[in-house]
Amino acid sequence: MNTPHSLNSALYRIGAVSKLSGIPVPTLRVWQTRYGAFSPITTLGQHRLYNEDDVKKAVLLKSLTSQGHGISQIAGFSSTQLQQLLQTGSGFATAQAPESPGQATGTWAVIGQGLAHRLQSDTFSATGWGQPLPIQQVWADLAAASCNPLDQAPDLLMVSVNGLNEHTAQQIQAVAQQHAARKTVVLYAFGQTAAVSRLRHAGYGVHRDPLNDSALIDIIQSTRPPLSAPSWALDQLANPIPARQFSDEVLQRVANIPSQVLCECPRHVAELIGQLGRFEDYSRDCLNQSPKDAELHTQLNIMAATARALFEKALHMVATHEGISLKEAA
Secondary structure (H helix, E strand, O other), X not given: OOOOOOOOOOEEOHHHHHHHHOOOHHHHHHHHHOOOOOOOEEOOOXXXXXXXXXXXXXXXXXXXXXXXXXXXXXXXXXXXXXXXXXXXXXXXXXXXXXXXXXXXXXXXXXXXXXXXXXXXXXXXXXXXXXXXXXXXXXEOOHHHHHHOXXXXXXXXXXXXXXXXXXXXXXXXXXXXXXXXXXXXXXXXXXXXXXXXXXXXXXXXXXXXXXXXXXXXXXXXXXXXXXXXXXXXXXXXXXXXXXXXXXXXXXXXXXXXXXXXXXXXXXXXXXXXXXXXXHHHHHHHHOOOOOHHHHHHHHHHHHHHHHHHHHHHHHHHHHHHHHOOOOOOOO
């Protein structure tokens, strides 16, 4: 952490720190409030004043983040530690800081020019990542995405639409399947409940726009597999879990079959699938306040989804045995 301010040391306002370090004022504020990089004193007039060590630390942080270090991992280091990190190079960096989002491997694709411009803007990069996201393909709309296939399956497909109805949801699913996207996130301004549910049941992240940068960063971060996740989790992420096979209506119908007519296995299995599906959604959307939170919830989501897929197979088995229809109602 920073050393206490000395009354005899020179003090600087944030604008001066920005000029001396070359870091935009908004970025300095985010690094201070979100990551605790600096501990300025506050005057009676509510002005924050920074000392010479803060200026030195800002310069070091700029150099290190430009090399790919994540600000969340190094913000709490002292100036001496940051200087050592800068001098020792990539070996120490590998041990102390995880891969930054800007160094993500794989292909990232975006549908929607406005969203792509936002994600690639200097403001968004400074707020959340320190460098632009590795977007390798941008399409103006769903029609363009369906007509221009990629050479490599995207690691993340982000879709921005104004209106989300059943037809649009079907188009999104078709495009995601066509490009074999590992993860798909949909942002919409206005939407129908049935269309939103359809995509969420298929395992897509669906969120109402507009979102502030912090919320959007959390959504993107939640789509990335944690680097420290166990091998079984990474294997599962490399082989996406199948989309949900049964709607809530089908599960409810099976669960309501009178127990005196059949054995109770269909009802129990249908109830378990419903509970696992709800927890799957909950763990995916749960608030992540730190990288550890994101890692935990990613693993919980994988476990729940894996169990849900297994019980869906079980429901097929017992339904076939008992002669129960699992088709959607006409």
